[in-house]
Amino acid sequence: MNQKDLSNYSHIEEGPTELFIDASRGVAGDMLLAALVNLGVPEKIIREPLAAILPPHEIEFVAENRRGIVGLGARVTPLEASPPHRTLPDLLAVLKQPSLPQWVREKAEEVYRRLAKAEAAVHGIAEEKVHFHEVGAIDAQVDILGVLLAIDYLSPKSITCSSLPLGNGQVRAAHGLIPVPAPAVVELLRGARVHAGPAGRELTTPTGAALLMSLATSQEEASSGILMRQGWGYGQRIAPEEDPVNGVRLLQFNSSSTLKDEQSQSDQVIRLETVIDHIPAEDLGGIIDRCLDAGALEAFLSPIHMKKSRPGHQLTVLAKPQDEALLCRSIHRWTGTLGIRVESLRRSLLKRESQSIEAFGEKIQIKLAWYGTELISARPEHDDVARLAATRDWSPEYTRLQLASVIDSQIAENGFIPQTEALGPDLSSKNRRNSGIRHE
Template identity: 40%
Template sequence: MTEKCNVIYLDCFAGISGNMLLGALIDVGMPEELLRSELAKLPISGYEIKVTRVNRGDICALYVDVRVDEHGHHHRNLTDITTIIDQSGLGSAVKENSKQIFTRLAYAEAKVHGVPVDEIHFHEVGAIDSIVDIVGVACAFDYLGVERIYTSRLHVGSGFIKCCHGLIPVPAPATAELLNGIPYYQGAIAKELVTPTGAAILAILGSGFGSMPEGFISRKIGYGAGTWEIDIPNVTRLYLGEIKKV
């Protein structure tokens, strides 16, 4: 009997972010209550997760909104985040994947800003919402038994975005650093469609980029929603299926 492995293929025609991917994973079978119970193992508080079904264009998708209270916006460095993950009751694979993703983020930021990695203090990418997104995605991959993750070319958007230091180009410098080796294109939509969190997840966990793997058979399709209404449906499409092991 031919062995098969569980595979995900991500169609990123409108980009990808941590919460878009998390929404798509819930849509294909990650139980919401199990996700909440796993995230409750993290020694953090001051946030609420709201999962709603929304329409983006003509596509129905799940939108994951992590709402952080006014006392929850702490600046943390890589050691702080690693400690939070290590002190949790999460499984070893979830811990390892989550720490690798944050480590890749920290090194990308350090290179862009020209400082040692231990001097990087996470702001947007290190806030509670990103910890929840990254650990939540790692939990979902573990629960679904995903062995490989393939991704289409990424639509990153175009134009400029405002950050604490002024205007920066899309893709943001840290995102561009994380996308080394991953095919992407800009397109005409003047928005940041691929976030640093989304890029870091793919940089660490991605198995192949550019096209659906040969012999892939889809079993379920899910959609994770982004925040904006744009000219195309602002969703990440996730195919959960299998391929033959080689």
């Protein structure tokens, strides 16, 4: 999937987005499709590929105002007679068309196979022999493929959804009246978090359930981060005034976005913390080394007083999110601590790099930091300071003063020019351990 820029928000930096699907009032394929268009997906992203692969049809997105909230409804009209049913092989054959993106083809096959598996379990037949009636109709195919085309356009980093409502009562299907939730919906939602919802009607359709079970990575509350936009998609049925509105709401977040500051950088890190009061002092230093070896950006110990006035230490570790599992394992194994707190943070970073100068017959590495194009820090590497101090038999403090004069002269004469466009620090474990760079 390729990330597309939908934003007209000039003060927000676009980055990987997260999509939250609030389906707590109900969900169907047409509601999801309408909500995605209302969120900002251009209609042509859906219309053009589907016109090339499906029998003639019309798609209309209708503006609706329900309970004072403006959203869209999706209406699909076949322009020629459709067969009474389709099988799984029939639906999969449509996906071979080259006009569909690869991700859409793969995800659509997953959705169709989920539906076939659920229907097969209900009817006690092989998946290939399932006859799709409602799901096989053109409007359902438009809903499924249209939703996937829109998701492919948005390319969210993750998709989460709310708990799903079951409803109750009866609904008329191709086989006559069936109970709500429909047996196929029950099969589709195995393992999902659900709730009852308003009584007397269907709230989650098979198509809606199959799409959410294929797309959502988890069911949790709406994400934290910068809220970018929302989209409302309404079903055709008008809910009674005493019931929640019959609609799906999408919320798009950018958890890595920040208000634009062209002069600095930012990134996402995690902070791991645990308290220790049972380890001998000679072992404490080894904890820091283990954390740095496991990928920590920074690790330090702080003295604290614990319950019963016992002295102890708090271990604090900053790391990249992808290193969480390895670091937790290392900390648990090395310290035996029973619990580790993990918190997500965003850091503001100056643009940094290292350049070398000649001073007193030695090559000295200088750590440089810019705020935009303004050089605000130029410091010699500690290892080079120590080496020069030993060679000249100077104190480290005097050595730094001498190097400061050389650095000031370099800035006055030529300045320091960034060597690369990407001025972010090298965060490899080797450089963290050997260069003395601190990331705060």
